[in-house]
Amino acid sequence: MPAPATPVLDLSASSVDLTRALCDIPSVSGDERTITDAIEAALAASDHLELTRDGDALVARTDLGRDRRAVIAGHVDTVPINGNVPTRFETIDGREYLWGRGTVDMKSGVAVQLKLAAELVAPAVDVTWIWYDHEEVGEELNGLGRLARERPDLLRGDFAILGEPTRADVEGGCNGNMRVEVRARGLRAHAARAWVGRNAIHAAAPILDALAAYEPREVEVDGLVYREGLNAVGISGGVAGNVIPDECMVHVNHRFAPSRTGDEAEAHLREVFAGFEVTVVDRADGARPGLTSDVAREFVAAVGGDPRPKYGWTDVARFSALGVPAVNYGPGDPLKAHADDERVALDEIVSCERGLRAWLLGG
Amino acid sequence: MPAPATPVLDLSASSVDLTRALCDIPSVSGDERTITDAIEAALAASDHLELTRDGDALVARTDLGRDRRAVIAGHVDTVPINGNVPTRFETIDGREYLWGRGTVDMKSGVAVQLKLAAELVAPAVDVTWIWYDHEEVGEELNGLGRLARERPDLLRGDFAILGEPTRADVEGGCNGNMRVEVRARGLRAHAARAWVGRNAIHAAAPILDALAAYEPREVEVDGLVYREGLNAVGISGGVAGNVIPDECMVHVNHRFAPSRTGDEAEAHLREVFAGFEVTVVDRADGARPGLTSDVAREFVAAVGGDPRPKYGWTDVARFSALGVPAVNYGPGDPLKAHADDERVALDEIVSCERGLRAWLLGG
Numbered sequence: 001m002p003a004p005a006t007p008v009l010d011l012s013a014s015s016v017d018l019t020r021a022l023c024d025i026p027s028v029s030g031d032e033r034t035i036t037d038a039i040e041a042a043l044a045a046s047d048h049l050e051l052t053r054d055g056d057a058l059v060a061r062t063d064l065g066r067d068r069r070a071v072i073a074g075h076v077d078t079v080p081i082n083g084n085v086p087t088r089f090e091t092i093d094g095r096e097y098l099w100g101r102g103t104v105d106m107k108s109g110v111a112v113q114l115k116l117a118a119e120l121v122a123p124a125v126d127v128t129w130i131w132y133d134h135e136e137v138g139e140e141l142n143g144l145g146r147l148a149r150e151r152p153d154l155l156r157g158d159f160a161i162l163g164e165p166t167r168a169d170v171e172g173g174c175n176g177n178m179r180v181e182v183r184a185r186g187l188r189a190h191a192a193r194a195w196v197g198r199n200a201i202h203a204a205a206p207i208l209d210a211l212a213a214y215e216p217r218e219v220e221v222d223g224l225v226y227r228e229g230l231n232a233v234g235i236s237g238g239v240a241g242n243v244i245p246d247e248c249m250v251h252v253n254h255r256f257a258p259s260r261t262g263d264e265a266e267a268h269l270r271e272v273f274a275g276f277e278v279t280v281v282d283r284a285d286g287a288r289p290g291l292t293s294d295v296a297r298e299f300v301a302a303v304g305g306d307p308r309p310k311y312g313w314t315d316v317a318r319f320s321a322l323g324v325p326a327v328n329y330g331p332g333d334p335l336k337a338h339a340d341d342e343r344v345a346l347d348e349i350v351s352c353e354r355g356l357r358a359w360l361l362g363g
Numbered sequence: 364m365p366a367p368a369t370p371v372l373d374l375s376a377s378s379v380d381l382t383r384a385l386c387d388i389p390s391v392s393g394d395e396r397t398i399t400d401a402i403e404a405a406l407a408a409s410d411h412l413e414l415t416r417d418g419d420a421l422v423a424r425t426d427l428g429r430d431r432r433a434v435i436a437g438h439v440d441t442v443p444i445n446g447n448v449p450t451r452f453e454t455i456d457g458r459e460y461l462w463g464r465g466t467v468d469m470k471s472g473v474a475v476q477l478k479l480a481a482e483l484v485a486p487a488v489d490v491t492w493i494w495y496d497h498e499e500v501g502e503e504l505n506g507l508g509r510l511a512r513e514r515p516d517l518l519r520g521d522f523a524i525l526g527e528p529t530r531a532d533v534e535g536g537c538n539g540n541m542r543v544e545v546r547a548r549g550l551r552a553h554a555a556r557a558w559v560g561r562n563a564i565h566a567a568a569p570i571l572d573a574l575a576a577y578e579p580r581e582v583e584v585d586g587l588v589y590r591e592g593l594n595a596v597g598i599s600g601g602v603a604g605n606v607i608p609d610e611c612m613v614h615v616n617h618r619f620a621p622s623r624t625g626d627e628a629e630a631h632l633r634e635v636f637a638g639f640e641v642t643v644v645d646r647a648d649g650a651r652p653g654l655t656s657d658v659a660r661e662f663v664a665a666v667g668g669d670p671r672p673k674y675g676w677t678d679v680a681r682f683s684a685l686g687v688p689a690v691n692y693g694p695g696d697p698l699k700a701h702a703d704d705e706r707v708a709l710d711e712i713v714s715c716e717r718g719l720r721a722w723l724l725g726g
Contacts, residue, residue, distance in 0.1 A: 192675035205571035238597025312555035
């Protein structure tokens with residue numbers, strides 16, 4: 001029995017209504033217990049699913065003895081609310097939307113998954129459904145990462161689908177993501193006698209020149225073209241208004257195609273910034289598109305449309321690292337994720353539900 | 364009568380001992396009342412001086428009807444103490460020093476002035492002695508600036524000597540000082556889709572290139588060669604590790620020869636940084652050397668040595684702005700001002716006392 005405070009989710013409602021119900025349960029990262037309790041309670045009666053709770057992640061598996069197993073996952077947390085709850089319906093230029101925090105990232109995707117998890121008692125492939133916590137915060141807290149470390153058996157499968165927003169298209173894999181600090185050094189002196197010192201900010205000029213001149217590659221990987229990027233995302237330096245600074249740090253973000261390993265990307269950055277101190281502060285390998293297997297091709301055929309590359313890093317890379325090909329597929333425009341006017345087009349929710357159901361029914 | 368808590372200063376002590384006594388009265392900017400009370404009390408018995416208290420500044424004037432009047436000034440505040448009180452004597456490579464906060468900047472200069480103010484009841488020129496507050500903090504609080512605004516009559520004279528540290532040499536005038544913010548603008552975007560935005564940090568590359576390539580002038584003014592400077596003293600930009608930044612600000616300090624006005628210097632910077640937003644945040648005109656008048660030449664002859672230019676901006680510019688030629692002359696190495704190992708060579712204190720006495724006695 002759910003505790004009295006646990007909201008009741010009706011999984012037979014439409015995926016749009018279910019999206020709304022999920023959004024109206026606040027679940028900013030770190031505060032996922034209530035929503036995961038609600039999901040667990042709603043699935044408790046589904047005898048075709050074996051439930052495993054791990055912290056505020058919930059895994060629900062079918063065990064039908066199918067040849068192949070799909071892993072279908074989504075996170076239940078959101079970035080902080082900024083005046084954008086409760087949800088409301090809006091019509092813009094004749095298209096209907098559900099507006100509010102979480103509608104895009106990614107409770108509409110979770111709603112589609114939940115509805116189908118309950119409804120499809122005998123899918124054509126075995127399915128491991130995963131709803132997890134802490135996606136919007138630090139790497140070390142990520143619920144899918146925790147499962148990958150502690151229960152990698154639960155992530156095993158032939159193919160994985162992550163419900164991150166893709167406007168209901170299939171977006172394969174993801175770019176790798178790396179952040180480095182590039183430093184120029186100098187020697188402090190009073191600004192009235194600058195010639196006694198060496199100005200570290202002036203010494204950083206070649207770093208900015210290299211960034212401004214850099215031409216990012218476009219790299220085809222398994223038929224999809226990934227666009228790379230190299231960008232300063234921060235710069236700092238300076239001691240006081242009358243002091244020649246002895247350090248200037250340029251914080252650089254690099255997005256690299258999934259055909260390149262993190263080691264290769266790091267070596268590339270050390271070449272671009274030769275002569276400067278380069279410190280890696282964050283590094284996540286990308287994921288290849290995951291579209292070369294039979295099961296992936298069948299999925300794409302069932303949901304329709306042309307697969308595109310995913311530019312942003314997503315948790316598909318965790319599956320990729322375990323040898324499970326993975327794609328992103330979910331309702332919502334990723335440019336509206338985290339936005340104050342976050343809103344999902346209702347037709348994209350319906351489209352994802354239709355696509356996923358078609359594939360799971362063996363279509 | 365001094366309040367019971369007012370320390371007693373013995374103005375007949377040696378200028379070295381008097382320096383030590385002054386340093387051992389804490390007087391970080393904003394906390395000058397005690398030291399000014401002590402100075403006022405010590406001079407109360409000097410009938411040849413007319414005292415005027417203004418806040419924590421004290422003006423002491425002779426009125427002997429001399430043809431010429433000298434203004435001799437020094438500030439009584441210090442930058443914050445950093446474990447460097449109480450003072451102690453040190454011998455380094457056979458030279459004796461007084462170590463501690465304020466020994467260089469500038470209680471040794473004040474000690475020499477105080478001793479001579481009390482001792483010389485009939486100097487060859489009329490003298491206006493000024494000891495003032497708040498030199499080490501914001502322009503708007505500066506005690507000499509306050510007097511210049513509210514009691515300009517008290518600053519009037521034919522020649523001014525500021526006791527800032529010069530290693531007991533005469534340093535003429537000072538460079539002008541200006542700070543500007545130079546900004547590059549861009550357009551925010553998610554770092555995974557950098558091509559949607561415009562990176563403001565990359566756009567700032569030409570600002571750093573211009574600074575790195577800049578060759579500062581050396582400019583002769585009234586026989587002294589001033590060395591200019593143009594330096595980034597700070598840089599900032601960035602929103603978050605995954606966002607293309609929309610602004611980058613370079614904080615630039617410019618030191619310009621006193622032959623150039625602030626307007627001319629500003630026009631020069633707008634030319635150097637053409638194409639970027641330039642905002643002046645601080646601006647102080649320099650001061651010409653002040654060595655062309657008869658009284659200045661007599662002063663230099665009396666104290667000996669070759670005058671040099673002052674690179675750093677000092678309050679001599681306030682006299683210069685009032686039409687009073689002014690020089691810097693005081694014990695201590697300016698490179699040790701504000702340093703944790705601030706210390707003054709005792710021979711420089713004695714040398715300044717001797718030089719100033721010689722000139723004031725008509726030598």
